[in-house]
Amino acid sequence: MVVNALGETQAPRARDADPDVALVIAAREEPRRFLALYDRYFDRVLGYVRLRVRDEATCEDVTSVVFTTALAQIGRFRGDGSFAGWLFQIARNAVRDVHRRPTLEPLPLDATRFEPDAEERFLAHERAARLHAEIGLLRAEQQHLLALRYGAGLGFNEIGELVGASPGTVRVRMHRIIEELRRRYPHDD
Amino acid sequence: MTTEELERDLEMLAAPREADELLRMAIRERVGEQMPVRRKRRQRPWIGVSWAGIAAAAIAAAVLAVGWPGGGSAGPSAADAAIVRHALQAMTAPANVIVHVKETGVQKGTPISVEWWQQTSPPHALRMIKKGVDQQGEAGNDGTTAYEYDAATNTVIETPSSSAPTLVDPIETVRDQLARGGAQVAGKATIDGTAVYKIELPTGAIAYFDTTDYRPTYIDNPQDDGSVVRTRVETYEELSTSPADEQLLSVTAQHPDARVHTRSAPVK
Numbered sequence: 001m002v003v004n005a006l007g008e009t010q011a012p013r014a015r016d017a018d019p020d021v022a023l024v025i026a027a028r029e030e031p032r033r034f035l036a037l038y039d040r041y042f043d044r045v046l047g048y049v050r051l052r053v054r055d056e057a058t059c060e061d062v063t064s065v066v067f068t069t070a071l072a073q074i075g076r077f078r079g080d081g082s083f084a085g086w087l088f089q090i091a092r093n094a095v096r097d098v099h100r101r102p103t104l105e106p107l108p109l110d111a112t113r114f115e116p117d118a119e120e121r122f123l124a125h126e127r128a129a130r131l132h133a134e135i136g137l138l139r140a141e142q143q144h145l146l147a148l149r150y151g152a153g154l155g156f157n158e159i160g161e162l163v164g165a166s167p168g169t170v171r172v173r174m175h176r177i178i179e180e181l182r183r184r185y186p187h188d189d
Numbered sequence: 190m191t192t193e194e195l196e197r198d199l200e201m202l203a204a205p206r207e208a209d210e211l212l213r214m215a216i217r218e219r220v221g222e223q224m225p226v227r228r229k230r231r232q233r234p235w236i237g238v239s240w241a242g243i244a245a246a247a248i249a250a251a252v253l254a255v256g257w258p259g260g261g262s263a264g265p266s267a268a269d270a271a272i273v274r275h276a277l278q279a280m281t282a283p284a285n286v287i288v289h290v291k292e293t294g295v296q297k298g299t300p301i302s303v304e305w306w307q308q309t310s311p312p313h314a315l316r317m318i319k320k321g322v323d324q325q326g327e328a329g330n331d332g333t334t335a336y337e338y339d340a341a342t343n344t345v346i347e348t349p350s351s352s353a354p355t356l357v358d359p360i361e362t363v364r365d366q367l368a369r370g371g372a373q374v375a376g377k378a379t380i381d382g383t384a385v386y387k388i389e390l391p392t393g394a395i396a397y398f399d400t401t402d403y404r405p406t407y408i409d410n411p412q413d414d415g416s417v418v419r420t421r422v423e424t425y426e427e428l429s430t431s432p433a434d435e436q437l438l439s440v441t442a443q444h445p446d447a448r449v450h451t452r453s454a455p456v457k
Binding site: 019022023026031032033034035036038039042043046047048050051060063064067068071072127128131132146147150151152153155178179181182185 | 190191192195196198199200201202203204205209212213216217219220221223224225361362365366369371391392393411414
Protein backbone atom coordinates (compact mmCIF):
# COMPACT_ATOMS: atom_id res chain seq x y z
CA MET A 1 0.00 0.00 0.00
CA VAL A 2 1.25 3.45 -0.84
CA VAL A 3 0.89 4.71 2.71
CA ASN A 4 3.14 1.99 4.02
CA ALA A 5 5.66 2.51 1.27
CA LEU A 6 6.18 6.12 2.25
CA GLY A 7 6.13 5.21 5.90
CA GLU A 8 8.89 2.66 5.46
CA THR A 9 11.23 5.24 4.03
CA GLN A 10 10.86 7.20 7.24
CA ALA A 11 10.66 4.38 9.72
CA PRO A 12 13.98 4.61 11.59
CA ARG A 13 13.08 7.64 13.67
CA ALA A 14 9.98 8.08 15.74
CA ARG A 15 9.78 11.75 14.80
CA ASP A 16 9.07 10.71 11.25
CA ALA A 17 5.75 9.12 12.11
CA ASP A 18 4.00 11.97 10.38
CA PRO A 19 0.29 11.91 11.19
CA ASP A 20 -0.41 13.73 7.92
CA VAL A 21 1.19 11.27 5.57
CA ALA A 22 -2.05 9.59 4.51
CA LEU A 23 -3.67 12.93 3.78
CA VAL A 24 -0.64 14.10 1.82
CA ILE A 25 -0.73 10.99 -0.35
CA ALA A 26 -4.45 11.40 -0.84
CA ALA A 27 -3.97 15.04 -1.83
CA ARG A 28 -1.37 14.09 -4.40
CA GLU A 29 -3.72 11.61 -5.97
CA GLU A 30 -6.78 13.80 -5.76
CA PRO A 31 -6.13 17.53 -5.22
CA ARG A 32 -9.52 18.03 -3.59
CA ARG A 33 -8.27 15.97 -0.67
CA PHE A 34 -5.88 18.80 0.12
CA LEU A 35 -8.83 20.47 1.79
CA ALA A 36 -8.54 18.03 4.67
CA LEU A 37 -5.01 19.30 5.28
CA TYR A 38 -6.28 22.84 4.90
CA ASP A 39 -8.93 22.26 7.55
CA ARG A 40 -6.40 20.71 9.88
CA TYR A 41 -3.90 23.54 9.65
CA PHE A 42 -5.88 26.68 8.89
CA ASP A 43 -6.12 27.90 12.50
CA ARG A 44 -2.48 27.22 13.26
CA VAL A 45 -1.16 28.86 10.12
CA LEU A 46 -3.38 31.90 10.61
CA GLY A 47 -2.22 32.17 14.23
CA TYR A 48 1.40 31.87 13.14
CA VAL A 49 0.96 34.65 10.61
CA ARG A 50 -0.94 36.89 13.02
CA LEU A 51 1.88 36.80 15.47
CA ARG A 52 4.34 37.96 12.84
CA VAL A 53 2.25 40.32 10.72
CA ARG A 54 0.39 43.21 12.24
CA ASP A 55 -2.06 44.15 9.51
CA GLU A 56 -5.08 41.86 9.48
CA ALA A 57 -5.73 42.14 5.74
CA THR A 58 -2.13 41.19 5.07
CA CYS A 59 -2.49 38.24 7.45
CA GLU A 60 -5.41 37.01 5.40
CA ASP A 61 -3.52 37.36 2.17
CA VAL A 62 -0.44 35.61 3.55
CA THR A 63 -2.51 32.74 4.91
CA SER A 64 -4.12 32.36 1.52
CA VAL A 65 -0.73 32.37 -0.17
CA VAL A 66 0.58 29.71 2.21
CA PHE A 67 -2.15 27.24 1.32
CA THR A 68 -2.27 27.93 -2.40
CA THR A 69 1.50 27.54 -2.50
CA ALA A 70 1.33 24.31 -0.52
CA LEU A 71 -1.31 22.97 -2.89
CA ALA A 72 0.76 23.88 -5.93
CA GLN A 73 3.94 22.41 -4.49
CA ILE A 74 2.67 19.35 -2.68
CA GLY A 75 3.99 17.12 -5.43
CA ARG A 76 7.47 18.23 -4.44
CA PHE A 77 7.02 17.35 -0.78
CA ARG A 78 9.19 14.27 -0.32
CA GLY A 79 8.37 13.35 3.23
CA ASP A 80 11.93 13.89 4.44
CA GLY A 81 10.45 15.86 7.30
CA SER A 82 6.91 16.34 8.50
CA PHE A 83 4.22 17.98 6.45
CA ALA A 84 3.72 20.47 9.28
CA GLY A 85 7.37 21.46 9.14
CA TRP A 86 7.16 21.89 5.39
CA LEU A 87 3.97 23.94 5.66
CA PHE A 88 5.33 26.25 8.33
CA GLN A 89 8.46 26.76 6.27
CA ILE A 90 6.21 27.99 3.48
CA ALA A 91 4.51 30.25 6.00
CA ARG A 92 7.86 31.51 7.20
CA ASN A 93 8.91 32.35 3.65
CA ALA A 94 5.61 34.05 2.91
CA VAL A 95 5.98 36.24 6.00
CA ARG A 96 9.53 37.04 5.03
CA ASP A 97 8.36 38.16 1.60
CA VAL A 98 5.82 40.47 3.21
CA HIS A 99 8.39 41.97 5.53
CA ARG A 100 10.59 42.70 2.56
CA ARG A 101 7.88 44.78 0.95
CA PRO A 102 7.67 48.40 2.01
CA THR A 103 4.13 48.84 3.26
CA LEU A 104 2.01 51.27 5.16
CA GLU A 105 0.20 49.35 7.84
CA PRO A 106 -3.32 50.53 8.53
CA LEU A 107 -4.86 50.38 11.96
CA PRO A 108 -5.77 46.79 12.83
CA LEU A 109 -9.36 47.63 13.63
CA ASP A 110 -10.52 44.06 13.28
CA ALA A 111 -8.20 42.97 16.03
CA THR A 112 -10.07 44.90 18.63
CA ARG A 113 -13.51 45.50 17.23
CA PHE A 114 -15.21 43.33 19.82
CA GLU A 115 -13.74 45.09 22.82
CA PRO A 116 -16.42 46.71 24.96
CA ASP A 117 -15.59 50.37 24.62
CA ALA A 118 -13.53 52.83 22.65
CA GLU A 119 -10.92 53.51 25.33
CA GLU A 120 -10.22 49.84 25.83
CA ARG A 121 -10.07 49.40 22.08
CA PHE A 122 -7.52 52.14 21.83
CA LEU A 123 -5.41 50.74 24.65
CA ALA A 124 -5.59 47.25 23.24
CA HIS A 125 -4.59 48.56 19.86
CA GLU A 126 -1.64 50.44 21.29
CA ARG A 127 -0.55 47.43 23.27
CA ALA A 128 -0.80 45.10 20.29
CA ALA A 129 1.07 47.56 18.10
CA ARG A 130 3.84 47.86 20.66
CA LEU A 131 4.19 44.14 21.05
CA HIS A 132 4.22 43.59 17.31
CA ALA A 133 6.92 46.23 17.01
CA GLU A 134 9.02 44.48 19.65
CA ILE A 135 8.56 41.12 17.97
CA GLY A 136 9.72 42.72 14.74
CA LEU A 137 13.01 43.60 16.40
CA LEU A 138 13.78 39.97 17.19
CA ARG A 139 15.92 37.95 14.85
CA ALA A 140 14.00 36.10 12.15
CA GLU A 141 14.71 32.72 13.76
CA GLN A 142 13.44 34.00 17.08
CA GLN A 143 10.28 35.34 15.47
CA HIS A 144 9.74 31.98 13.81
CA LEU A 145 10.06 30.10 17.10
CA LEU A 146 7.84 32.58 18.91
CA ALA A 147 5.14 32.32 16.25
CA LEU A 148 5.25 28.53 16.25
CA ARG A 149 4.75 28.54 20.01
CA TYR A 150 2.29 31.37 20.63
CA GLY A 151 0.76 31.78 17.18
CA ALA A 152 0.43 28.21 15.96
CA GLY A 153 0.15 26.91 19.52
CA LEU A 154 2.69 24.12 19.05
CA GLY A 155 4.37 22.34 21.94
CA PHE A 156 8.10 22.17 22.52
CA ASN A 157 8.25 18.63 21.14
CA GLU A 158 6.51 19.64 17.93
CA ILE A 159 8.64 22.74 17.47
CA GLY A 160 11.73 20.66 18.09
CA GLU A 161 10.75 18.31 15.30
CA LEU A 162 10.11 21.19 12.94
CA VAL A 163 13.38 23.01 13.57
CA GLY A 164 15.57 19.98 14.17
CA ALA A 165 16.32 20.61 17.84
CA SER A 166 15.55 18.77 21.04
CA PRO A 167 12.53 19.89 23.06
CA GLY A 168 14.88 20.97 25.83
CA THR A 169 16.85 23.17 23.46
CA VAL A 170 13.65 24.71 22.15
CA ARG A 171 12.51 25.38 25.71
CA VAL A 172 15.76 27.16 26.54
CA ARG A 173 15.67 29.22 23.36
CA MET A 174 12.08 30.17 24.01
CA HIS A 175 12.91 31.22 27.54
CA ARG A 176 15.61 33.53 26.24
CA ILE A 177 13.28 35.03 23.67
CA ILE A 178 10.58 35.65 26.25
CA GLU A 179 13.07 37.22 28.64
CA GLU A 180 14.39 39.46 25.89
CA LEU A 181 10.88 40.53 24.98
CA ARG A 182 9.87 40.97 28.58
CA ARG A 183 12.73 43.36 29.25
CA ARG A 184 11.80 45.54 26.29
CA TYR A 185 8.03 45.35 26.46
CA PRO A 186 6.77 47.24 29.50
CA HIS A 187 3.46 46.83 31.19
CA ASP A 188 0.93 49.34 29.91
CA ASP A 189 0.65 51.37 33.07
CA MET B 190 5.52 42.62 33.46
CA THR B 191 5.50 38.95 34.33
CA THR B 192 6.23 36.14 31.93
CA GLU B 193 2.62 35.02 32.24
CA GLU B 194 1.35 38.47 31.28
CA LEU B 195 3.63 38.59 28.27
CA GLU B 196 2.58 35.12 27.19
CA ARG B 197 -1.05 36.15 27.52
CA ASP B 198 -0.45 39.18 25.31
CA LEU B 199 1.33 37.06 22.73
CA GLU B 200 -1.53 34.63 22.62
CA MET B 201 -3.96 37.51 22.25
CA LEU B 202 -2.17 38.68 19.12
CA ALA B 203 -2.90 35.37 17.46
CA ALA B 204 -6.27 34.74 19.08
CA PRO B 205 -9.10 33.63 16.80
CA ARG B 206 -11.52 36.35 15.69
CA GLU B 207 -15.21 36.05 15.14
CA ALA B 208 -14.78 36.55 11.40
CA ASP B 209 -12.38 33.63 11.11
CA GLU B 210 -14.99 31.18 9.91
CA LEU B 211 -15.83 33.46 7.03
CA LEU B 212 -12.16 33.83 6.27
CA ARG B 213 -11.67 30.08 6.49
CA MET B 214 -14.38 29.53 3.93
CA ALA B 215 -13.16 32.31 1.65
CA ILE B 216 -9.62 30.97 1.52
CA ARG B 217 -10.98 27.45 1.19
CA GLU B 218 -12.77 28.57 -1.95
CA ARG B 219 -9.66 30.21 -3.27
CA VAL B 220 -7.63 27.06 -2.66
CA GLY B 221 -10.36 25.09 -4.41
CA GLU B 222 -10.12 27.34 -7.41
CA GLN B 223 -6.41 26.58 -7.68
CA MET B 224 -6.86 22.85 -7.82
CA PRO B 225 -5.67 21.23 -11.04
CA VAL B 226 -7.82 18.85 -12.97
CA ARG B 227 -6.98 15.25 -12.27
CA ARG B 228 -4.57 13.86 -14.81
CA LYS B 229 -5.13 10.14 -14.80
CA ARG B 230 -8.86 10.04 -15.19
CA ARG B 231 -11.40 11.54 -17.48
CA GLN B 232 -12.09 15.13 -16.67
CA ARG B 233 -15.13 14.94 -14.48
CA PRO B 234 -15.91 17.58 -11.89
CA TRP B 235 -15.98 15.97 -8.49
CA ILE B 236 -18.93 18.02 -7.47
CA GLY B 237 -20.93 16.47 -10.27
CA VAL B 238 -20.39 12.97 -8.95
CA SER B 239 -22.70 11.52 -6.36
CA TRP B 240 -21.19 10.24 -3.15
CA ALA B 241 -22.72 6.89 -3.93
CA GLY B 242 -20.75 6.72 -7.15
CA ILE B 243 -17.51 7.67 -5.46
CA ALA B 244 -18.14 5.19 -2.70
CA ALA B 245 -18.89 2.31 -5.02
CA ALA B 246 -15.71 2.82 -6.99
CA ALA B 247 -13.63 3.37 -3.90
CA ILE B 248 -14.98 0.32 -2.12
CA ALA B 249 -13.97 -1.84 -5.03
CA ALA B 250 -10.50 -0.32 -5.01
CA ALA B 251 -10.22 -0.70 -1.26
CA VAL B 252 -11.17 -4.34 -1.23
CA LEU B 253 -8.69 -5.09 -3.97
CA ALA B 254 -5.78 -2.97 -2.85
CA VAL B 255 -5.63 -2.68 0.89
CA GLY B 256 -3.26 -4.74 2.94
CA TRP B 257 -5.03 -5.99 6.04
CA PRO B 258 -3.00 -7.12 9.03
CA GLY B 259 -3.17 -10.80 9.65
CA GLY B 260 -4.92 -11.35 6.39
CA GLY B 261 -1.93 -12.44 4.36
CA SER B 262 -2.11 -11.86 0.67
CA ALA B 263 -5.76 -12.75 0.60
CA GLY B 264 -6.76 -9.34 2.00
CA PRO B 265 -9.38 -8.65 4.61
CA SER B 266 -11.91 -11.17 5.71
CA ALA B 267 -15.20 -10.99 3.91
CA ALA B 268 -16.87 -10.05 7.18
CA ASP B 269 -14.53 -7.12 7.81
CA ALA B 270 -14.84 -5.91 4.24
CA ALA B 271 -18.60 -6.03 4.58
CA ILE B 272 -18.48 -3.97 7.78
CA VAL B 273 -16.41 -1.28 6.08
CA ARG B 274 -18.70 -1.36 3.07
CA HIS B 275 -21.84 -1.02 5.18
CA ALA B 276 -20.32 1.77 7.27
CA LEU B 277 -19.38 3.68 4.17
CA GLN B 278 -22.80 3.21 2.63
CA ALA B 279 -24.46 4.41 5.82
CA MET B 280 -22.64 7.74 5.63
CA THR B 281 -22.78 8.20 1.87
CA ALA B 282 -25.74 10.30 0.84
CA PRO B 283 -27.33 10.27 -2.59
CA ALA B 284 -27.58 13.32 -4.83
CA ASN B 285 -30.26 15.92 -4.32
CA VAL B 286 -30.58 15.69 -0.57
CA ILE B 287 -29.33 17.76 2.34
CA VAL B 288 -26.91 16.10 4.72
CA HIS B 289 -27.25 17.13 8.34
CA VAL B 290 -24.38 16.26 10.68
CA LYS B 291 -23.91 17.26 14.30
CA GLU B 292 -20.78 16.39 16.24
CA THR B 293 -20.16 17.19 19.89
CA GLY B 294 -17.27 16.63 22.26
CA VAL B 295 -15.12 18.11 24.98
CA GLN B 296 -11.77 19.74 24.36
CA LYS B 297 -9.63 21.26 27.07
CA GLY B 298 -12.59 20.86 29.38
CA THR B 299 -14.84 22.90 27.16
CA PRO B 300 -17.83 21.50 25.26
CA ILE B 301 -17.35 21.80 21.51
CA SER B 302 -19.73 21.15 18.68
CA VAL B 303 -20.23 21.61 15.00
CA GLU B 304 -23.51 21.30 13.18
CA TRP B 305 -23.57 21.27 9.41
CA TRP B 306 -26.17 21.23 6.67
CA GLN B 307 -25.11 20.88 3.03
CA GLN B 308 -26.66 20.01 -0.31
CA THR B 309 -25.20 16.93 -1.94
CA SER B 310 -25.78 18.42 -5.39
CA PRO B 311 -24.56 21.72 -6.83
CA PRO B 312 -24.28 24.42 -5.71
CA HIS B 313 -23.64 22.52 -2.47
CA ALA B 314 -25.08 25.34 -0.39
CA LEU B 315 -24.18 24.93 3.25
CA ARG B 316 -24.71 26.38 6.69
CA MET B 317 -22.70 25.54 9.79
CA ILE B 318 -22.75 26.37 13.46
CA LYS B 319 -19.52 25.93 15.36
CA LYS B 320 -18.91 26.17 19.08
CA GLY B 321 -15.29 25.67 20.03
CA VAL B 322 -12.78 26.31 22.76
CA ASP B 323 -11.73 29.65 21.34
CA GLN B 324 -14.44 30.53 18.92
CA GLN B 325 -18.01 30.07 17.96
CA GLY B 326 -20.08 31.26 15.11
CA GLU B 327 -22.49 30.57 12.33
CA ALA B 328 -21.68 30.85 8.65
CA GLY B 329 -23.01 29.76 5.30
CA ASN B 330 -22.48 29.87 1.58
CA ASP B 331 -25.01 29.47 -1.21
CA GLY B 332 -22.53 29.39 -4.06
CA THR B 333 -22.68 33.07 -4.86
CA THR B 334 -22.61 34.67 -1.43
CA ALA B 335 -20.91 33.82 1.85
CA TYR B 336 -22.79 34.61 5.04
CA GLU B 337 -21.63 35.08 8.60
CA TYR B 338 -23.88 35.71 11.55
CA ASP B 339 -22.66 38.07 14.26
CA ALA B 340 -24.73 37.23 17.31
CA ALA B 341 -23.41 40.18 19.30
CA THR B 342 -25.00 42.65 16.93
CA ASN B 343 -27.63 40.37 15.40
CA THR B 344 -26.15 41.06 11.99
CA VAL B 345 -25.75 38.84 8.96
CA ILE B 346 -22.66 39.83 7.02
CA GLU B 347 -22.83 39.03 3.33
CA THR B 348 -19.72 38.76 1.18
CA PRO B 349 -19.66 37.96 -2.53
CA SER B 350 -18.35 34.47 -3.16
CA SER B 351 -16.52 33.70 -6.35
CA SER B 352 -17.19 29.98 -6.41
CA ALA B 353 -19.49 27.37 -4.96
CA PRO B 354 -18.38 25.47 -1.87
CA THR B 355 -17.08 21.96 -2.17
CA LEU B 356 -18.93 19.05 -0.72
CA VAL B 357 -17.08 18.37 2.51
CA ASP B 358 -18.96 17.87 5.74
CA PRO B 359 -17.42 17.34 9.21
CA ILE B 360 -17.13 13.57 8.73
CA GLU B 361 -15.68 13.78 5.25
CA THR B 362 -12.29 12.60 6.46
CA VAL B 363 -13.81 9.43 7.91
CA ARG B 364 -15.77 8.84 4.72
CA ASP B 365 -12.67 9.42 2.65
CA GLN B 366 -10.53 7.07 4.69
CA LEU B 367 -13.11 4.31 4.51
CA ALA B 368 -13.46 4.76 0.78
CA ARG B 369 -9.77 4.78 0.01
CA GLY B 370 -8.91 1.64 1.87
CA GLY B 371 -6.50 1.15 4.70
CA ALA B 372 -9.23 1.26 7.31
CA GLN B 373 -9.04 -1.74 9.61
CA VAL B 374 -11.86 -3.29 11.56
CA ALA B 375 -10.57 -3.67 15.11
CA GLY B 376 -13.48 -5.51 16.63
CA LYS B 377 -16.52 -4.49 18.58
CA ALA B 378 -16.92 -2.24 21.59
CA THR B 379 -19.68 -0.85 23.74
CA ILE B 380 -19.89 2.91 24.24
CA ASP B 381 -22.59 4.41 26.40
CA GLY B 382 -24.50 1.17 26.17
CA THR B 383 -24.40 1.04 22.39
CA ALA B 384 -22.69 -1.82 20.59
CA VAL B 385 -20.36 -0.43 17.94
CA TYR B 386 -17.84 -1.60 15.39
CA LYS B 387 -14.40 -0.11 15.93
CA ILE B 388 -12.61 0.86 12.73
CA GLU B 389 -9.07 2.24 12.75
CA LEU B 390 -8.32 4.80 10.05
CA PRO B 391 -4.95 5.48 8.41
CA THR B 392 -4.98 9.01 9.84
CA GLY B 393 -4.74 7.55 13.34
CA ALA B 394 -8.33 8.34 14.17
CA ILE B 395 -10.75 5.64 15.26
CA ALA B 396 -14.34 5.68 14.10
CA TYR B 397 -17.16 3.75 15.72
CA PHE B 398 -20.29 2.60 13.93
CA ASP B 399 -23.55 1.32 15.33
CA THR B 400 -23.74 -2.44 14.83
CA THR B 401 -27.42 -2.30 13.96
CA ASP B 402 -27.52 0.32 11.22
CA TYR B 403 -23.82 1.14 10.69
CA ARG B 404 -24.36 4.84 11.34
CA PRO B 405 -21.28 6.68 12.64
CA THR B 406 -21.51 7.23 16.39
CA TYR B 407 -18.14 8.34 17.77
CA ILE B 408 -14.76 9.44 16.45
CA ASP B 409 -11.55 9.39 18.48
CA ASN B 410 -9.25 12.10 17.18
CA PRO B 411 -5.60 11.97 18.31
CA GLN B 412 -4.20 15.38 19.19
CA ASP B 413 -0.73 16.72 18.72
CA ASP B 414 -0.07 16.55 22.46
CA GLY B 415 -0.79 12.83 22.56
CA SER B 416 -4.26 13.14 24.00
CA VAL B 417 -7.39 11.91 22.26
CA VAL B 418 -10.54 13.97 21.81
CA ARG B 419 -13.65 11.88 21.39
CA THR B 420 -16.47 13.45 19.43
CA ARG B 421 -19.94 12.03 19.31
CA VAL B 422 -21.80 12.04 16.03
CA GLU B 423 -25.12 13.00 17.51
CA THR B 424 -26.82 13.37 14.16
CA TYR B 425 -26.19 12.01 10.72
CA GLU B 426 -29.27 12.24 8.55
CA GLU B 427 -30.32 12.94 5.02
CA LEU B 428 -33.04 15.54 4.58
CA SER B 429 -35.20 16.31 1.60
CA THR B 430 -34.82 19.47 -0.41
CA SER B 431 -38.26 20.69 0.51
CA PRO B 432 -38.62 24.44 1.03
CA ALA B 433 -38.73 23.86 4.77
CA ASP B 434 -35.51 21.86 4.78
CA GLU B 435 -33.81 24.31 2.43
CA GLN B 436 -34.41 27.00 5.02
CA LEU B 437 -31.86 25.15 7.13
CA LEU B 438 -29.21 26.10 4.57
CA SER B 439 -29.87 29.80 4.85
CA VAL B 440 -28.27 31.98 7.48
CA THR B 441 -30.66 34.81 6.76
CA ALA B 442 -33.67 32.51 6.99
CA GLN B 443 -32.54 31.37 10.42
CA HIS B 444 -32.17 34.96 11.59
CA PRO B 445 -35.02 36.76 9.85
CA ASP B 446 -34.82 39.77 12.18
CA ALA B 447 -31.09 40.30 11.76
CA ARG B 448 -29.63 43.35 10.11
CA VAL B 449 -27.91 42.47 6.84
CA HIS B 450 -24.60 44.11 6.07
CA THR B 451 -22.93 43.63 2.69
CA ARG B 452 -19.22 43.99 2.30
CA SER B 453 -16.56 43.22 -0.27
CA ALA B 454 -14.71 39.90 -0.26
CA PRO B 455 -11.94 39.69 2.39
CA VAL B 456 -9.56 37.86 0.09
CA LYS B 457 -8.53 39.62 -3.05
